[in-house]
Amino acid sequence: MYLVDYHVHTKRCRHAGGRDREYIECAIGKGLRELGFADHVPRFYEPDKPGKVSERGMAWCDLDEYIGAVAGYRKEYRGEIVIKLGLELDFVPGWERETERIVRDYPWDYVIGSVHFFPEWNYGYIAREQEHGPEEIYPLYFRRVAEAGESGFFNILGHVDLPKRSFPRLAPETMAALHRELAVRLGKAGAVIELNTYGMRGSKLGDVGLYPDRELLVLCRREGVRVTLGSDAHRPRDVAADFDRATALLTECGFDEIMTFEKRQVRPVAWRE
Ligand SMILES: [Zn+2]
Numbered sequence: 001m002y003l004v005d006y007h008v009h010t011k012r013c014r015h016a017g018g019r020d021r022e023y024i025e026c027a028i029g030k031g032l033r034e035l036g037f038a039d040h041v042p043r044f045y046e047p048d049k050p051g052k053v054s055e056r057g058m059a060w061c062d063l064d065e066y067i068g069a070v071a072g073y074r075k076e077y078r079g080e081i082v083i084k085l086g087l088e089l090d091f092v093p094g095w096e097r098e099t100e101r102i103v104r105d106y107p108w109d110y111v112i113g114s115v116h117f118f119p120e121w122n123y124g125y126i127a128r129e130q131e132h133g134p135e136e137i138y139p140l141y142f143r144r145v146a147e148a149g150e151s152g153f154f155n156i157l158g159h160v161d162l163p164k165r166s167f168p169r170l171a172p173e174t175m176a177a178l179h180r181e182l183a184v185r186l187g188k189a190g191a192v193i194e195l196n197t198y199g200m201r202g203s204k205l206g207d208v209g210l211y212p213d214r215e216l217l218v219l220c221r222r223e224g225v226r227v228t229l230g231s232d233a234h235r236p237r238d239v240a241a242d243f244d245r246a247t248a249l250l251t252e253c254g255f256d257e258i259m260t261f262e263k264r265q266v267r268p269v270a271w272r273e
């Protein structure tokens with residue numbers, strides 16, 4: 001099988017542990033063909049009023065070291081595993097110029113666009129939101145993910161239904177309508193989303209399933225949205241965690257290909273081969 005894990009963090013983002021090489025060794029041990037580091041972007045946005053920015057990321061001074069280190073691993077592990085340089089970049093409306101600069105000015109193989117917070121809700125991590133309930137969170141979250149897809153900045157969209165990490169899903173018919181609208185917009189935008197296994201680990205609500213829900217994934221498939229794979233590992237042993245469930249879901253939903261990236265160019269791969 002040709003499997004990739006395009007979403008792993010390192011300790012540079014200050015909320016993950018383990019050494020870079022342990023992630024790589026773990027990926028090799030699990031038979032992955034590619035491992036992509038996707039650490040959190042240094043915070044380039046600031047609230048216009050004093051707020052509680054909870055999102056953590058690399059410091060600017062870590063960025064060059066990160067890029068250099070990953071380039072080094074790419075050479076060092078050549079022949080054993082393909083190492084890719086990625087970035088997880090927040091989609092924050094109002095900061096498009098900075099976003100574009102970060103995407104353009106560094107040699108990323110791919111950039112994952114993620115929504116973790118809403119600037120209009122004071123930049124608090126969405127999974128810890130207390131002032132707004134799921135009825136408000138889900139529609140706004142999906143709308144923001146659609147905008148991220150349409151922005152053209154990103155190669156991959158991260159955990160597209162993240163609010164379920166902390167909030168119960170809305171009534172099935174409400175959820176279905178939101179899913180449909182999102183899938184249509186992402187399809188028109190030519191988006192690639194990740195099938196992300198983090199929802200099965202570390203959530204207060206227990207195993208909330210893969211991101212996205214199967215229902216949404218089926219709709220994405222119908223609308224021509226493409227997929228790739230990520231564990232969102234924050235420690236080495238979680239590299240490729242639960243990929244058996246992810247590949248089963250790919251099969252059930254009819255995805256014969258996953259997308260790989262090099263220098264921000266997409267290349268589909270028949271993952272079963
Ligand atoms: Zn994320």
Ligand SMILES: [Zn+2]
Pocket residue numbers: 007009088232
């Ligand atoms: Zn992440």
